[in-house]
Amino acid sequence: METPINEFDKYKDKIISSNIRVKHVGRRQELSPKLLELIDYLEKETENHPGLLLQVAFNYGAYDELITAYQELTLEGKKEITEQDVWAHLYVKQPVDLLIRTSGEQRLSNYLLWQLSYAELYFTKTHWPAFNKRALYKAIKHYQKRDRRYGGLKK
Numbered sequence: 001m002e003t004p005i006n007e008f009d010k011y012k013d014k015i016i017s018s019n020i021r022v023k024h025v026g027r028r029q030e031l032s033p034k035l036l037e038l039i040d041y042l043e044k045e046t047e048n049h050p051g052l053l054l055q056v057a058f059n060y061g062a063y064d065e066l067i068t069a070y071q072e073l074t075l076e077g078k079k080e081i082t083e084q085d086v087w088a089h090l091y092v093k094q095p096v097d098l099l100i101r102t103s104g105e106q107r108l109s110n111y112l113l114w115q116l117s118y119a120e121l122y123f124t125k126t127h128w129p130a131f132n133k134r135a136l137y138k139a140i141k142h143y144q145k146r147d148r149r150y151g152g153l154k155k
Contacts (some may be wrong), residue, residue: 019051078135
């Protein structure tokens with residue numbers, strides 16, 4: 001876990017001077033004190049930034065996220081749980097529009113299972129370090145051609 005620490009440490013001033021807001025999603029347990037300190041620092045320094053939200057998933061798993069949400073709802077005494085109740089207790093509270101999966105992998109790997117329910121999926125053989133602006137534009141272009149029906153029939 002030294003790589004993320006080094007990368008965030010290297011770019012923290014640039015992140016803080018931008019409009020990007022940083023938020024950690026996942027369990028804090030088992031993370032090193034050094035990584036937690038850096039995450040806390042970046043979250044605090046960027047909490048009022050109005051731009052993009054950069055959600056960093058360390059020690060995250062969708063099964064854990066859903067179980068935690070249901071446990072919290074049970075502790076609140078909820079008898080009938082709605083979709084909105086579940087959303088309110090998730091680590092990531094927004095649906096995903098586009099998931100880009102790099103390196104030729106074609107699986108979700110226990111990642112944002114609830115949030116990806118209506119997402120468009122884009123798979124590329126390009127490995128993450130080589131995934132650049134041009135590759136991102138290509139993925140967005142494919143996404144723009146999709147007919148998003150959110151589970152409905154085409155009209």
